[in-house]
Amino acid sequence: MRRIWRPVVDRIAPYDPGRPLEALASDLGRRDLVRLSANESPLGPSPHVVEAIVREASRVHLYPDGGSTTLREALGARLGVAPAQIVVGNGADELLAIIGWAALEPEDEVIIPQPSFEPYTTVVELMGAQAVPSPLAKYETDLDDMVRRLTARTKAVVLCSPHNPAGTIIRRAPLTAFLDALGNDAPLIILDEAYCDFCEDPEYPDGIALLAHYPRLILLRTFSKIAGLAGLRVGYTVATADVAERLNRVRAPYNVNRLGQVAAIAALEDRVHWDRTRDVVIREREFLSRELSRRGFGFPPSQANFLLVQVPKASAVLQRLLRAGIIVRDGAAVGFPEHLRIAVGDHAANVRLLEALA
Numbered sequence: 623m624r625r626i627w628r629p630v631v632d633r634i635a636p637y638d639p640g641r642p643l644e645a646l647a648s649d650l651g652r653r654d655l656v657r658l659s660a661n662e663s664p665l666g667p668s669p670h671v672v673e674a675i676v677r678e679a680s681r682v683h684l685y686p687d688g689g690s691t692t693l694r695e696a697l698g699a700r701l702g703v704a705p706a707q708i709v710v711g712n713g714a715d716e717l718l719a720i721i722g723w724a725a726l727e728p729e730d731e732v733i734i735p736q737p738s739f740e741p742y743t744t745v746v747e748l749m750g751a752q753a754v755p756s757p758l759a760k761y762e763t764d765l766d767d768m769v770r771r772l773t774a775r776t777k778a779v780v781l782c783s784p785h786n787p788a789g790t791i792i793r794r795a796p797l798t799a800f801l802d803a804l805g806n807d808a809p810l811i812i813l814d815e816a817y818c819d820f821c822e823d824p825e826y827p828d829g830i831a832l833l834a835h836y837p838r839l840i841l842l843r844t845f846s847k848i849a850g851l852a853g854l855r856v857g858y859t860v861a862t863a864d865v866a867e868r869l870n871r872v873r874a875p876y877n878v879n880r881l882g883q884v885a886a887i888a889a890l891e892d893r894v895h896w897d898r899t900r901d902v903v904i905r906e907r908e909f910l911s912r913e914l915s916r917r918g919f920g921f922p923p924s925q926a927n928f929l930l931v932q933v934p935k936a937s938a939v940l941q942r943l944l945r946a947g948i949i950v951r952d953g954a955a956v957g958f959p960e961h962l963r964i965a966v967g968d969h970a971a972n973v974r975l976l977e978a979l980a
């Protein structure tokens with residue numbers, strides 16, 4: 623028999639994003655469903671984004687700018703880096719795969735906090751490399767444990783800050799100590815900052831500033847969360863121009879679609895909406911945290927747009943919330959049994975959640 627599929631594919635558990643929102647609404651027969659399971663924006667996109675998409679819609683027969691040039695220029699100006707340091711992808715998800723294609727060989731090891739965002743491990747395993755899990759210290763990334771797991775075969779270390787699903791951050795001093803400990807011939811450090819815009823802890827490090835000192839650092843960011851563009855799939859890496867040049871060699875020629883590019887540019891231009899989203903999330907995160915604590919729920923303090931809440935009999939509570947029209951993420955599915963991961967919604971959604979939890 624001809625062997626068609628790579629054996630590693632048998633070992634990959636498909637990512638389970640849950641039923642599509644529209645299908646679930648029709649199953650439950652309710653139009654007022656609130657999805658708090660996918661860490662989406664409670665405000666949605668800026669109206670300027672919607673206008674930009676409408677303007678661009680009649681041009682979708684034309685291939686997009688393969689290098690996302692205008693978007694990289696806008697991002698470079700915002701972040702204070704050269705556009706050549708930026709690679710844009712079809713969501714941060716795609717960039718993880720691109721890094722894998724460019725860097726990982728069989729026998730390489732990649733240290734990954736455990737639990738964490740599942741696609742890290744999937745990419746590593748698909749490349750035939752070995753994922754080396756580094757258990758969290760309760761809810762915190764354990765950098766000492768990661769250092770202990772370094773070997774000559776370590777090709778990359780993945781850090782996620784704020785961490786998904788814990789919501790915790792890696793503070794400036796421990797992060798720089800960790801980066802220093804990696805030395806001059808460090809592995810790649812993939813610092814996933816998908817939720818960085820929701821951080822207000824003064825000890826949250828400025829990833830961009832670190833790039834000047836640590837050339838093996840790759841920052842991973844996305845327009846899905848702060849800019850509310852999850853449905854368009856636009857993410858980016860910031861790294862040295864050398865790293866970006868390597869990643870550009872392996873990505874697909876037109877990896878970011880036209881609507882995504884114009885939408886991301888419009889999102890960057892509408893600073894008011896960007897800041898309002900941040901303010902609403904931070905304010906509502908405080909509200910939810912206060913009200914959940916008052917009701918006796920425990921959770922690590924979150925710097926992201928979600929909370930990982932300890933809930934006894936979490937699956938039963940999840941079903942009860944679902945019947946009330948509120949979708950949350952079962953912690954068991956993301957490595958935290960007896961927890962629910964709950965995105966910060968708008969005020970009305972958060973009030974509904976608290977009532978349904980009561």
Ligand SMILES: Cc1ncc(COP(=O)(O)O)c(C=O)c1O
Nearest residue numbers: 713714715739786816844846857
């Ligand atoms: C930590 C983390 N990284 C990356 C992503 C993927 O972002 P994108 O929607 O840009 O693919 C997510 C999405 O939820 C995430 O939680």
